[in-house]
Amino acid sequence: MAEIEKMNLESEDLVEDRLAQLKELMPEVFTESGIDFDKLRLELGDEVDEGRERYAFTWPGKMDAIRQSQTPSTATLRPCVEKSRGRDGEDGSFDSDNIYIEGDNLEVLKLLQSGYHGKVKMIYIDPPYNTGHDFVYKDKFGDTIENYKEQAGLAGQSNADTSGRYHSDWCSMMYPRLRLARELLSDDGAIFVSIDDNEVTNLTKIMDDIFGERCRIALICHKARASVSNDKIISPNHNTVAFYAKSIEVLEAVRKEIGDDPCLDGFGEDDNDGRGPYRLVPVDGPGGAKKGNPHYEFLGVEGYWRFSLETMQDKYDEGLVVRRGNSLYQKYYQYKAIETRKTLTTWWDDAGLTSSATSKLKDLMGGPSFDTPKPLELIERMLKMITYADDSAIVLDFFSGSATTAHALMNINVEYGGNRQYILVQLPEATADNSAARGAGYLTLTEIGEERIRRAGDKIKAEIEEANAQPKLGEESKRLPDIGFRVFSLDNSGIEKPQPGQLVLDVVKPDRSDMDIVFEMMLKWGLELTLPVEKEEVAGYPVYSVACGELVCCLADGLTMEALDAIADMEPRRVLMRDSILTDTLKLNAVQAFRRVEERAGYEVQLRTV
Structure with missing residues (x-):
């Protein structure tokens, strides 16, 4: 009989995930039975804190x-x-x-x-x-x-x-x-x-x-x-x-x-030169001499300016620098303020x-x-x-x-x-x-x-x-x-977990709908809960398709060889089948059908049962 892997019904194990990251970073500290902490301490060198007293935040529990x-x-x-x-x-x-x-x-x-x-x-x-x-x-x-x-x-x-x-x-x-x-x-x-x-x-x-x-x-x-x-x-x-x-x-x-x-005060409709509303900001600044700003006369006004003479002239030629009284100003446009x-x-x-x-x-x-x-x-x-x-x-x-x-x-x-x-x-x-x-x-x-x-x-x-x-x-x-x-709503799994020695023909709880099971599989497979779920018929057999084949769930009785071939033609990435609807022959054909999909599509098809 073909063996198809059972669906893992536990949430992601963050400890296993971190161990995998550590193993990738330091494979040498792992042994057959776990982590060799003496070796890990050697790898960490002086970073190991061996003092009896250290700053830490703790509480009972x-x-x-x-x-x-x-x-x-x-x-x-x-x-x-x-x-x-x-x-x-x-x-x-x-x-x-x-x-x-x-x-x-x-x-x-x-x-x-x-x-x-x-x-x-x-x-x-x-x-x-x-x-x-x-x-x-x-x-x-x-x-x-x-x-x-x-x-x-x-x-x-x-x-x-x-x-x-x-x-x-x-x-x-x-x-x-x-x-x-x-x-x-x-x-x-x-x-x-x-x-x-x-x-x-x-x-x-x-x-x-x-x-x-x-x-x-x-x-x-x-x-x-x-x-x-x-x-x-x-x-x-x-x-x-x-x-x-x-x-x-x-x-x-x-x-x-x-x-x-951003604050958009001061951008009036009267101050609009075709490039949009603007307000005027000084082109000199406090402490210009101390900052080493260039000193020169421009438009009859002498001072320490933020720009070189060449840049000031270019800005004036573009209509960006104006004189008001005894001061020079640069136009600061509203569209630039919006971006800040x-x-x-x-x-x-x-x-x-x-x-x-x-x-x-x-x-x-x-x-x-x-x-x-x-x-x-x-x-x-x-x-x-x-x-x-x-x-x-x-x-x-x-x-x-x-x-x-x-x-x-x-x-x-x-x-x-x-x-x-x-x-x-x-x-x-x-x-x-x-x-x-x-x-x-x-x-x-x-x-x-x-x-x-x-x-x-x-x-x-x-x-x-x-x-x-x-x-x-x-x-x-x-x-x-x-x-x-x-x-x-949060609830217990819709899948019964048989006790040791107990024979359960159908592990799906009787009070659970097909949609309950589909979303549980999405959750455990790491698919976002907002993906579209559609009920379709393939070769006369009803299936649930999540995000156009990211996951196909076969939950109803009456699964046939023709339906398996039709599901394989959808080239899904994940397939979930209810164990109680499968015969040994169907399991064997499912393994072969989705192996052909892998060869044709170039990716692994994750085939699971519950």
Whole structure:
């Protein structure tokens, strides 16, 4: 009987990946049974720290937190088409490039490693601040999905300050998630984390530990409140945003692309010479003599100038230098200013207040639904900084709350154009019984986030339709960005794992649909969850084709030799077959058919069964 490899149902093993990288770099330190650490120490030479005391950040539970990030997941993400929305705003459609995931972000971050490793341009998170009243996850080894379902129902649970592991619990929650998040970032990617004074010190140490102190770009002070609290010695009115690079060298190389929109004040319509609006800037500067600038007279004005006499004459001949009073000026055009990003500082007092964000969300939702949402302006500024030059960037928020990140990203796509995509993750935590959200009919935080995205998308669509109905002279019609999202829910694998000695004829769980299995295979094979999936018939047999043959899934009974040949003619790169539909003869023919595809197409066809 032909042997076809079984599909690996575990998420990517990051330890194995790092071992493979080390083996490529230092093959000589590996033995048949593992790593020869004595030899590794010799290879590292003086870089080995043998001292008993060393600077390090640790807490009770750190080793377990590291192991949590290393343990592969066997869970899956199930498509929820009925909760989803199409890219044009049609509910129940599943063609959007955006993703909303209901589930524990630790498991989800593990599952995303295969398909999104090194592909995320920007991460923003607003995690629990550990105030003693907010919810802090309690991760457990073992049956992580059952633990996740238990956690989702713990509305109102707080991390009490009376706990002996108050800060340790918070650090143990954040560390594995940030460690996995770093793996998802692209080399030119960046992460922003909002926090307040309760854990800002510990967050900075964790980020330094994972990303490296060199990759800490800034700790940004965001003015979040304008009101003054009179029951404190000093009233706090800011949050901190920790801003780190995946690689400081790579981000420094594209520094000119990073920043806020340029200031376009002073470019008046009256100052337009046919080359566009301009403003006048001096061609001399302070300290010109000390800087060694050339000294000469030009247009009757004597001074130390930024340019040589020859360059000044050329600019004057081109109409770029003019005299105003006793000074010389150069024309600085608006189109050049637009190309230059504005360098920001670490003090953000104009990026929205929490109070105004709450009011705006209340207006959008038709009533109160979520306490202390982040301001749109804050996240829009981060998106402008990092994704301005990348209009297909993937943005991740795995503590997504009221889905401000999705709303902000849609606004940026309207303003700049492009198809930036988001992946949002939120635990379907139950709303409190006496909360305004429960009173408005929202049973979970995910219901709030999904409804917020729908309403924000509807508002954008209405505004664009209104603008296109009354276009301004010379302006093109505005394009509707992707205002939809595909919803997925975290769950156990749809494939049963037989116990030793147990005979299971069909390992697919009876409560799982074909689409559940197709997306699980996409996830485990490392394919992006937004790829198109189509059901087709080949030689009378139904198959699911992902991205025109990147993956073909054969799940139905009645597979024939003719159908196998027809599938082979599609020249797929991956083929998944349900083991229960295969006979020994079909297995043998499948191996031979796809071997011929490999010879013809020049690439390996990955053939797997479940």
